Amino acid sequence: MNQQAIGTGRRLSNVSARILAGLFLLVVTLLTVFPLAMMLAGSLKSNAELMGSTSLLPQSWQFSNYAEAWRQTSFARFTWNSVFVSVVSTVGTLLVAAMAAYVTDRRDFPGKRLYVAIQASTLFITVGAVVLRPQYDLMVKLQLHTSLWGVILILISAHASTYFILTGFFKSIPRELDEAAMIDGSGFIRTFYRVILPLLAPGLGVAGLFAFRHGWNEYILPLVFTMTSPKLQTLTVGLANLRYGSSAAMQTHLMLAGACLSILPMLLVYTLANRTFMQMTAGSLKG
Incomplete structure (x- = not known):
């Protein structure tokens, strides 16, 4: 009975550790993804909506922000x-x-x-x-x-x-x-x-x-x-x-649109380097 109790305790401890690790990774993922989601949503809003609205999703999708950010910079x-x-x-x-x-x-x-x-x-x-x-x-x-x-x-x-x-x-x-x-x-x-x-x-x-x-x-x-x-x-x-336009008004929506465009090359580089990271991880585990 003592051995069974010890084994049961170890299994419960392992399950608890996995749950805590999963929750920790979930929190870290949310903290990482949420600012990116806010940036992407803000880049599709008008400047007035971005400054005055509290909702995450835009009421009207302003895809023209990307073209304007490209042109102005x-x-x-x-x-x-x-x-x-x-x-x-x-x-x-x-x-x-x-x-x-x-x-x-x-x-x-x-x-x-x-x-x-x-x-x-x-x-x-x-x-x-x-x-x-x-x-x-x-x-x-x-x-x-x-x-x-x-x-x-x-x-x-x-x-x-x-x-x-x-x-x-x-x-x-x-x-x-x-x-x-x-x-x-x-x-x-x-x-x-x-x-x-x-x-x-x-x-x-x-x-x-x-x-x-x-x-x-x-x-x-x-x-x-x-x-x-x-x-x-x-x-x-x-x-x-892009922070200030010709009328000296802040253009936060254009800055966010430009920031979204600027991270695309880095995402491409990370995608291409993914195999290298996998090789490094496999080598370290094998060693």
């Missing part, structure tokens, strides 16, 4: 600028971080621990807008302060999180592969590009997704570097211009 141009900044900065970040992670994982050199410590410190210590002035002054000396290349270089330099993600993946790649390649006459750099880098594809996919999201959502840097060149503004900066 030069949406196509700003989208191209955002894609350019995000893609180039992502490729540069992956290349720099992958090379740094490979060297620190496979080689010993003076100052290695200090280098890793500096990389780690940038994850926990942030000075925010304080560094904008020296960054801008540096780009002025490089004559990149009037182009998006200055923004891209600064985004690539902030690669610490990508570095540590890839370092974890490098540790899962056997060192015997490097040794075998070098025995066959392959040098250190060639081994990295021809042997190791293809095996790093899942890690590059995961790290690239975060790097792309960072570049896509960046606001302060493009704002500072495009003040004198409005045609170079990214989508995040262009959407802020």
Whole structure:
């Protein structure tokens, strides 16, 4: 009887734990989806209804908000600028971080621990807008302060999180592969590009997704570097211009419509990277 009681208690405990876990996931899902639902519903309302109505669903569906948001912000141009900044900065970040992670994982050199410590410190210590002035002054000396290349270089330099993600993946790649390649006459750099880098594809996919999201959502840097060149503004900066119309009235409905359009590329990237996440999860469970 005691054993039966213990077994029954364990089953009840497992059921309770599953119920609590399910409720927790349900709450998290609702907290995540509800703001998106409010944004989508608000983008289909008129500005007057959005400001005065308390209902979630619009009384009259204003699909014209999307066309107006596209027209007022030069949406196509700003989208191209955002894609350019995000893609180039992502490729540069992956290349720099992958090379740094490979060297620190496979080689010993003076100052290695200090280098890793500096990389780690940038994850926990942030000075925010304080560094904008020296960054801008540096780009002025490089004559990149009037182009998006200055923004891209600064985004690539902030690669610490990508570095540590890839370092974890490098540790899962056997060192015997490097040794075998070098025995066959392959040098250190060639081994990295021809042997190791293809095996790093899942890690590059995961790290690239975060790097792309960072570049896509960046606001302060493009704002500072495009003040004198409005045609170079990214989508995040262009959407802020929708806040006030020609009559100085707030256009919240257009801002919401533009925000809905701006998340479509990120949803596409997440969809394409879904297989990479599945590979990473399967690999971690297998390990």
